[in-house]
Amino acid sequence: MGEPALEVEALSFSIRGAAILRGVSARVPAGETWSILGANGAGKSTLLKCLMRIHTGWSGRARLFGRELESYSQRELARRVAYVPQPGGDQRFPYTVREFVRMGRYPYAGPFGSAHPGDRAAIDDALARAGVEAFADRTLDTLSGGERQKVFIAAALAQGAEVLLLDEPTAFLDYRHRAEVSEILHAINQESGTTILTVTHDVNAAIVMGGHALALRRGEVAWCGPAEELACERRLGDIFEASFRLLDDPVTGLRLVAPQGAVR
Amino acid sequence: MTRRGWLPWLLAVSAAVLLCAPLVGGRAMPLSALVHPVPGDAATMIVREIRLPRVCLAWIAGAGLAVSGMAFQAMFRNVLATPFTLGVSSGASLGAAVAVRLGLGTMLLGFTGVTAGAMLGALLATGAVYGLTRLRRDFSTVSMLLAGVAVNALCSSLILLIQYTADFNDTFRILRWLMGGFQMVGFDAALRVLPFVLAGVGILAALVGELNLLTTGEELAASRGVAVGRVKAVVFLAVSPMVGVIVSVCGPVGFVGLMCPHICRLLVGADHRRLLPATVLFGGAFLVACDTVASTAFAPTELPVGIFTACLGGPFFLWLLLWPPVGGGDAG
Structure with a gap:
């Protein structure tokens, strides 16, 4: 097991008195890929936002590369951790792809928006790795949902962070774009050793991606273990309050799951 | 025209407007009155003592109001957000009305x-x-x-209350001030406004990267490293004194902060590294042009510039409301 990139101990968070996260603990070694699963409202997205310090005022401890998360300035944090928000909402900004990706260099910029020497290389590299060079000069409001998602990943890559947090990166995408996004993430993890935490609803996607899985249920950790071990009827029933059937993929040999219905 | 290519043109237009406006008026003046002043000459007096200060004040006020609108629009992700929508200028109006009603004619700390x-x-x-x-x-x-x-609602009703209880003379003074205008003599007013506008524009210029990210949403901005709460407080505190002092001198000249940033966004794009200088240059030239038209179009009657900008701004506001620009965001 490698050095921990992230250590969370008894993290709790409430919004207007409603407890969203209750005593979540986890230890994420550097370089691993983690899937965060759970039903709607389980607190998956909230956990990512707490780690990115979009939400503040949580209790418990969180350490990033051995240092307390609170001790980072927001700029320092953005150099170590990047975040890709959930698709949807208003993401049709009047910026070109290149302008938008350039904004990922903000944590390195000097005053008055001046550039950092490494900016150009980092931006070109991010555009290439996310496969969005072809439409680098188009504005975001002219792109399809799949293209836009890749641009958001490119902007996060431009931050040069060692940890990447993604909130349902493949939601609303067609099969082709879903596969492309998965390939991009896999390559990032393999080539740069980037630690990747992905919130997802898709158990099979988590199994195929491999790595670790953290399952939340009503703000608490329901289960944590190797992703392939998710394929267990009782475990899934416990996490999602739904029933599943297991299917063996004859080609990859992976055990996948098919939802059956709600557990009443 | 490329997005970058517009900036030199805006600079040229702004300079041209500054140079020409003092020569235009009830009576056109020769350029020599501006560049070769002759002491005691009537034309020189009119241009240097009356028209030039007025043009300078209008330019500074226009630049300040336009850039304030730009900052609030980025912060609220809403093209309809301006210091006027946020109650800053109605607060200033109320303060001025109270001062008139109480007859505070004396100087206070130089004001x-x-x-x-x-x-x-x-x-x-x-x-x-x-x-x-x-x-x-x-x-x-x-x-x-x-x-x-x-x-806004509270201030407006309190202004009405003050006008109701005031005598005819004060009511007229309040009403006249509320219409907005630059009828001043000498450079005092322009010099009073200038430091606040310089400070406000300077602070906002230091925050262009932050303003860019705020337009993409607060959560995303935070994830890119922007200390969102602090930046918003700084923007608010940079813009408010600037608007306050402009409104106090010129009256609540409306809609400059709505129209100018929007037109500039169409010309140079949404990147604040270009948008900020463009908005300053355009806003200044725009208000000088408006004031020049308002003061000469119906000569010998001078129209208060506030009425003129409101006549332009009202339809513009409705246009933005009915056909919002893509990516400008709405109330959410």
Whole structure:
């Protein structure tokens, strides 16, 4: 097991008195890929936002590369951790792809928006790795949902962070774009050793991606273990309050799951 | 035309307007009155003592109001957000009306009673909007705009109350001031406004990267490393005194902060590294042009410039409301 990139101990968070996260603990070694699963409202997205310090005022401890998360300035944090928000909402900004990706260099910029020497290389590299060079000069409001998602990943890559947090990166995408996004993430993890935490609803996607899985249920950790071990009827029933059937993929040999219905 | 290519043109147009406007008026003046002043000459007197100060004041006020609108639009992700929608200028108006009603003609720290009242009103309104959102523990667009609406409504009704209780003379003075205008003699007013506008523009220029990211949403901005709460407070505190002092001197000249940033966004794009200089140059030239037209179109009657900008701004506001630009965001 490698050095921990992230250590969370008894993290709790409430919004207007409603407890969203209750005593979540986890230890994420550097370089691993983690899937965060759970039903709607389980607190998956909230956990990512707490780690990115979009939400503040949580209790418990969180350490990033051995240092307390609170001790980072927001700029320092953005150099170590990047975040890709959930698709949807208003993401049709009047910026070109290149302008938008350039904004990922903000944590390195000097005053008055001046550039950092490494900016150009980092931006070109991010555009290439996310496969969005072809439409680098188009504005975001002219792109399809799949293209836009890749641009958001490119902007996060431009931050040069060692940890990447993604909130349902493949939601609303067609099969082709879903596969492309998965390939991009896999390559990032393999080539740069980037630690990747992905919130997802898709158990099979988590199994195929491999790595670790953290399952939340009503703000608490329901289960944590190797992703392939998710394929267990009782475990899934416990996490999602739904029933599943297991299917063996004859080609990859992976055990996948098919939802059956709600557990009443 | 490329997005970058517009900036030199805006600079040229702004300089040309500054140079030409003092020569235009009830009677056209020769350029020599501006560049070769002759002591005691009537043309020189009119251009140097009356028209030039007025043009300078209008340019500085226009630049300040336009850039304030730009900052608030980025912060609230809403093209309809301006210091006027957020209650800053109605707070200033109320302060000025109170000063007139109480007859505060004396100078206070180098400011006239009306100026001091308006600045105080602007700061109090800003404080009220800030405090209300703070109480809700929520700096979202919706709470800030709602707080602005509440402050606006309160100030407007209090101004009406003051006018109702005031005598005819004070009522007329308040009403005249509310229409906005630059009928001043000498450079005092321009010099009083200039430091606040310089400071405000300087602070916003230092924050162009932050403003860019705020337009993509607060959560994304935070994830890129922007200390969102602090930046918003700094923007608010940079813009409010600037608007307060402009409104106190010129009256609540409306819609400059709405129209200018929007037109500039169409010309140079949404990147604040270009948008900020463009908005400053365009805003200054725009208000000088408006004032020149308002003061000469119906000669010998001079129309207050506030009426003129409102006549342009009203339809513009409705146009933006009915056909919002893509990516400009809405109230959410």
